[in-house]
Amino acid sequence: MEVSELTKREQFVLTSIIEKFVVSATPVGSKFIESGCNGAISSATIRNVMSDLEERGFVKQPHTSAGRMPTDKGYRFYVDSLMAVQPLSLQEKNTIYNTILTVSRDVGDVLEAATQTLARISSQLGLILAPRFYDGIFEKIELIPITYKKILVVLSIETGFVKTITLEIDKEISRKRLEDTARIINERLSGLSLKEIKKTIDKRLDGILGRENNFIDFVINSSSKIFSELSPFDLHLGGTANIMSLPEFSDQQSVVRIMELIDDKEILIHLINDENNVDLIPENNIRITIGEENKKDLVSHCSLITTTYEIGNISGTIGIIGPTRMHYSRLVALVDYMAKVLTDVFTMNKE
Template identity: 30%
Template sequence: MLSNRQLLILQVIIDEFIQTAQPIGSRAISKKDEITFSPATIRNEMADLEEMGYIEKTHSSSGRVPSEKGYRFYVDHLLLPFHLSKNDQQLISSVFEQDLVEFEQVVQKSVNVLSDLTNYTSIILGPQVYETTLKQLQIVHLSVTTAVAILVTNTGHVEHRSFTIPTEIKASDLEKLVNILNERLVGVPIVELHHRLQHELTLILNHYVDDIESAFHYLKSALFDQQPNQVYIGGITNMLLQPEFNDVSKVHALYSIMEKEELMANVLRSTHEGIHISIGHENKVNAMRDCSLITATYSLAGKQVGTIALLGPKRMEYSRVVSLLNLLSNQMSHTFHDW
């Protein structure tokens, strides 16, 4: 169990290290206003804190640096609610103050605001489409041999894919097929589309000509082959501003995984509702073992669907970041409540 004095000292060390990225010595701590005892006393306490694993030395005669256990304790027990500045609040709100409320625009703007505000890298995972349903399916012919298939969801999301029409398929059959599909599939959740197409509809389609079936197969592969995970990343270059990433090789490892949408989506997807913090080795991805990842979920029409995250050094401004994420995810959920 930690004494009050130890708590205080731990707090000062972490707060200070978050700002300076430099090891903190006993003398520096004693200079703080809230500290009333001498460096020698502090040294004793620090020796205890180190023994318990909350802080570390970088070398035998250096100042102390928070350990991952220290950060963990800090975010679990020492995190003070942070009062966001008017400016912070305004910038977050500004995301939602435009007329054209399209999901992608909002997310894109959010990502930028977040990374600008924090100087960390922000990542937003688009909505998982549990509740999203098909609104309309359409084919626009471009020429005799090419067409573009367009899929609109009830959230206003648009997927499209163009394709060449095999010669064996008649344009009229394609039209007919789209009509049938629209009749049958409007309102069906997107996640079920693939399944529904696969099983139910093949039966129905057998009542019609063979040609339709091949058209159908073609369309299916055109539209539903891969349902992309929408990962939005902003402020990647911010990583380079952090002193802990002066080493190019570290940056490279980190940037490489950020290029892998699939991986990032999995990392973000696997979090529980609310705010969650992963510090250093708590992250499953190796390249992130020097980072902290703070995730917040937002909801769309009541259901948890997406994740907002900030990736930075372990030495993050946890308090402020948590407040920012809270504010943003709430406003986001609120804005998308009606959908």
């Protein structure tokens, strides 16, 4: 939508309705808008403008005597043409940076801390999708004994991304055998993509002398887990209590819908990875969908703000889900900054 679609006066009234409604969650009347412009526009004129905006689908009136509230179309015009992004405070930036910087190098720990911070500051549902691990270039593997029948696998890719998993084994394996196995794997596989390794690992590790003594067969048989592709468990989610406390989710039907959404990680992954979402700030790769722009019925009453963060040649997705009545100007800045911090932190890990 072009900003010229509305007159300056109509833009002012629509902005006033949206910014007040986002805070109050109650329909906005003409008297409030009149007070906001110090009487420069009469209440009667404002009512006429509101009526025109309603006829054109930008606002709606829940009942005859009520004020107006934004529609999906009104929010879309606002974020595309009227909104000024509200920068985060220095304190908020420091909180985000220090929280993420002080956790371990493991990507899962970093993303979990970032998700909880995102949810806490936004007061919405925060989501972070781990990078597509398959696209990374293998650097090295470490096999570390934990207990009699458990080993820790530490997998590093060239971007500095570290993935750790625990494997069960049938019998105790000496540290030397584990180190020898890791050395052989690193010599044979370093520099290959994880996707290629998973497809060809048996052939690439074939012909190793004394293979039965080097724990190689176990690694090959466990390769689907070690070099695993994206799964629902790579989605980090936080802030369920935030969503449930909002007035939009106070009735039973809304509660059921949002709980179904939260429980279905496959749908959430599809939603925040949907490249058909509308570009809000293309130069920053910020995307936003509002209400019924979302293809899934479970989120037809919600908005999503998403962007990507980078770890070398691979990327993940970060986002916020909440009601259409959300503080877009502030949350766009939050999602954008969180993505930049994650990119910075993983770049430092690489170095």
